[in-house]
Amino acid sequence: MPFGIEEMFFSKTDKRGVIDDFNDVFVRVSGFSGEDLCGAPHKILRHPDMPKAVFWLLWNGLQNDKAVGAYVKNKTKDGKYYWVFALAAPVSDGYFSVRIKPSSEMHEQVIALYKEIRAAELAEKLTAEQSAQRLLARLQDMGFPNYGWFQSAAFGLEYEARQTALKAPPMLDVANTQTASKLTEDLQRELADLAGEFDGAEILTANMKIFAAKLNQGRAVINEVAKNYDLMLRDIQSHLKTLLVPPKSDGIWNMPEGQRAGFMLCGYHLLNEVVHGYEAEKAASGEAVTPEDMHQLHMLRSAYKGQSDKSVDDCVKSALTVQRRIEFLLRMVLGLSTIRIACRVEAGSLRQTAHGLDTIVGRLDEFQDRIETRMVRIQQLATDILMSIGTR
Template sequence: MNTMTMKEFDSVQREPRARAAAEVNVEEPFNVEEMFFSRTDTRGVIEAYNNIFIRVSGFSSEELKGAPHKLIRHSDMPKGVFWLLWNGLENGHPVGAYVKNKNKEGHYYWVFALVTPVEGGYLSMRIKPTSPQLALVEGLYKEIRKLELEQKLSAEESAKLILERLAGLGIHSYGAFQAHALHQEFEARRKALQMPAFSDLSNTETIAVTSELLRQELDQLADKFKSAEILTANMKIFAAKLAVGRATINEIAKNYDLMLNDIRNHLNTLVVPPVGTGIWDVPEELGAYFMICASHLMTEMCDTFEAHKCDVDGVDSDYENRVLIKLQKEYDKKSERAVAYGVQSAASIQRRAEFLRRMVLGLSTIRIACRVEAGMLRGKAKGLETIVSRLDVFHDEIEAHLEKIQHHVTTILLAADEHA
């Protein structure tokens, strides 16, 4: 697909043939159940839309057709948001974004837009944002827009500021932000419309949340084994001070150290790799949120468009319906792949965790040998009892981590079975 830079995109939009009135601080209402869309070519020129877009925008079908999408851009919108939008689209990603638009009368209206590359351009489907996330976004946009104007920031510089602010909130990529945001808006809308919960989304949420807990537990377990080196080091120090039993304790320490090293190497294959830090990097299971919500919304959009297609002048309804249906199927396939990845990962971790448990059992056998030797030496090995006590605490902690890991894996696999 041919794409363009934001500078090139803006250049084709400088002279819209239709214009909106001066902006006024009046909100243009539309209902939470209403959904609208528009499709543009690769330059952002409007080629298709539905009747709700016509009504909310205030422009006629004749004014919208062939007009640049910039026609409805509100001056409160930071340039950085559009930089992120086009960066995602040019890299083949669907992009979710909060957008403040203006209509022909200069009234504003907020949407959560899901923009997706399609053949020959892009399709933007919009819903009314109703979650608490909108208030956070309004504050962020106001701050960034103010800095843009004061410091004459470029669109890319503005985008970097947005990403920095999101990172400060614990959201380390725009891909993660849009997944969280779409999920929140989807659920807020579902509850407002008193719709039943979607089981596939509920199960995916369980998989995503539990996968993060599993990732944290594995990281903690790896750190615990790294810190265990001090245990064998202390054994060797005490052995060097012994007149009797030195060789035995040294051998126990040596075997314990070798087993620890084997376990650490095994953990390198078990620990879930960290997610990348790029703009669009996001855990697979979290990405499934995005795809499932998008799939459901696109299904509803197809139904809505089909119901009102006779009211849309200048639009080939049959063609647009095919575009929407194709897009819905693509989102559905992507969501299934994301869930399948989570299931395969959990199953692999379960197998390796079972092997790890057997390795820990072997390690525990060496610990018992140390305890027996300490009992035999009694007062001749003062301090060895303390080491044995620390080994006992270490093994209890390891067992607790293994129990949590097994619990998380089981939860993921059960949710995946229900999803299937």
């Protein structure tokens, strides 16, 4: 059943999933009359090709007070079908869903995935929950740790594809938030790699101690150098660990704050369209817009914006913290340089007996160059995050 990329339809249900409000686009595309829809369960639109897994995840999210994004294939009254990307969320007395036409490359992947999962449901007689676990496992194979990560990526792609198709001016706040999200993920990867560099450096001090044990002259000095270097390494490691934020991939719905900010911001802009379209539709039909209906829409729109702003604020705080701590750690790295120079001086005094120590000092030089390069890159990423959010 064709409908335009510019068209957006919505419906509202009570807590049981019974439809109690909708717009004209929903009526036309579904093929059901207003009388058919009002008071009917939303599942009258369910297409037999849809995996039970998707609806299990949808209800799991809604009942845990989450906004949920999902690709859905619906059937019309006369047996046709249409695809949507639906964004559903709890409201005070039920659930509100706004739907757009999917047009990104992700949609084609999802069609194939749903076909696979639905076939498994039928062949293996999977329960809805078992099927949801199968779907989550397949999403992990596709690079999404959980459903929260997937819905955020999918919604961002669909929103961007729709804006492009409509030749609409870019939403700078969405683009900049998505940029900040990507930079934040890059920043955490760099921090994790830096922590790995410091973990690997422990072998250098161990080698120094082994070398010192073989010396008749200079043993105490080399041991002291190794001890001081090791102590400073551990001090830097402990500071660095406070900056590491493990990816929020546990459970079904956790996602990094940057992704959450983008997801909610796209939802906010769609709700803006819904509010204006709803008012215009009611005015054209001569129907009055009830204060309660508008209040719920405004509250939901504000909730999307509020959650997005909170997640952005968390990204800002994290980037500022990284900036301050990395500057402090760079000063500590200068302390490592002092100890390394002492080791080089001692190697020179030992002359012929210091061949192995020269090798260790060379590796310390390489280590120092790598960590300083990484720290400068981390500082730049933190600055880029703040600049992208500053233009949001």
